Amino acid sequence: MEAFEIVLLVIAYTAVILALFVEIICYKRNLETVETIYFTVSLLLLILGITFTYFFTTTTSSGLVSIFLFESMALVTLTTPLNVFEERGYPIRPVFKKLLIGFVAVLIILIPVGYFIKIYPIVEYIITISLGLSVVFSMLIIKTTKPKIRIAHREKIERYLANAFLIFIPLSFAANYIADNSNLNIRIGFTIPLIFILMAASKLWDDVQRLSLFKPSNNISPQSFTNYALTKREQEVASLLLKGHTYKQIAEQLFVSIPTVKTHTYNIYKKCKVHSRMELITLLNQ
Structure with missing residues (x-):
């Protein structure tokens, strides 16, 4: 079984790294x-921490490995809801984001400090509970809200993954807690690597599809522009946006400044009632 776990970890690492590369x-x-x-x-760091904990821990390195694991858990506690808020367009007050960032920053500082002043077990419980609450809260938002246009096609799989997280993540933490307190030799298991693989594969496929939409020959009919009262210059900028050009490339091609391109882009998004380039191409291709 250990060999199968290692294979799953290798696949998980590969999927997450590829997904990160395409996301960039x-x-x-x-x-x-x-x-x-x-x-x-943060997910990549977390799976690294889990791997170190279960496969490479020695008496001399157990403390550092544990600190690394809980630091990565704290980062996932922060990045999970922030990512969901952005993808779902969830109305969140700036003060709440600042409080969340501040809370996680305090946890990150407490982890090494707690290890040396003998309050580490308390810090571990706080981080574990915080991560669980963060994931559950984020998954509930996914289940109860609609996504932005640019990820609407992933709605079904997003909900499936939310259900998987709500069921398996608490069970995984419970199993690890029981194993630690019962001196059972339970390694990483299959659940977490499988979830990471599914998440990364879904995101990788989605981003590859997005990139495939942007082709040099991808021309939108003039009527699509006139329906939204775009000016001639805005139509030129929109055409180049839809072909995947960067702001710098558009500025060089149209002999204008980058701030001017950004202003035109803002006006295009406002007239078309979209928030991103992906939403724009989805709208104009309908």
Whole structure:
């Protein structure tokens, strides 16, 4: 069974790293949010921490490995809701985001400090409970809200993954707690790597589909522009946006400044009532 666990971990690492690589490409094309990249990075750190804990822990390194694991858990506690808020367009007050960031920052500082002043078990419980609440809260938002246009096609699989998290993540923590207190030799198991694989594969496929939409020959009919009262210059900018050009490339091609391109882009989004390039191409291709 241990060999199968290692195979799953290798697949999980590969899927998450590939997903992160494609997300960065999409981000540079204004197709992805920075919150999603932070979330994927935190997941990669978490699975690294889990791997170290169950496969590479020695007497001399157990403390450092444990600190790394709980630091990564704290990061996932922060990035999970922030990513969900952004993808769902969930109305959240800035003060709440600041409180969440501040709370996680305090946890990150407490982890190494708690280890050396002998309050580490308390810190572990706080982080574990915080992560559980963060994941449950985020998954409930996914189940009860509608996504933005750019991820609407992933609605069904998002809900399936939310159900998987709500069921298996608490069970995984409970199993680990029982194992630790019963001196049972339970390693990483199948649940968490499988969930990471499913999440990364879903995101990777989605981003590859987004990139495939942006082709040099991807021309939108003039009527699509006139329906939204775009000016001639805005139509030129929109056409280049839909072909995957960056702001810098558009500015060079139209002989204008980058701030001017951003202003035109803002006006295009406002007239079309969208918030991203992906939403724009989805709208104009309908």
